[in-house]
Amino acid sequence: QVQLVESGGASVQTGDSLRLSCAASERTINDYTVGWFRQAPGKEREFVAAIHWNGQYTDTADSVKGRFTISRDNAKNTVYLLMSSLKPEDTAVYYCAQSGIWPSTKERYFRSWGQGTQVTVSS
8 A cells, every 4th residue: 555655744834835745656646636634723634635547637626726826747646735825724734645536625535644744824
């Protein structure tokens, strides 16, 4: 089973940018939709963005649309989440996972979850 490892989380200030990476242990990740989710303290995990296996189609939550961009480099088995104009409400643990379905924004359709990476945005 493919393993996904998130990285790139950090403590930043409002307005800063950050790029998260989701690295896969196998090339088979290139055949799947990959999504980013986040979970803030005391809240349920929520969808952030997803990208089709071929990289040509993306989906982004309204709360981050225009600020966050998802992309993938299949040669590196890696999916990225570029976050700009960060706000304190973006503070959360960010997770990536894979899905065999497109479009897919529901958590139940994703598997092989990573351990998460913490993003903290201070005002």
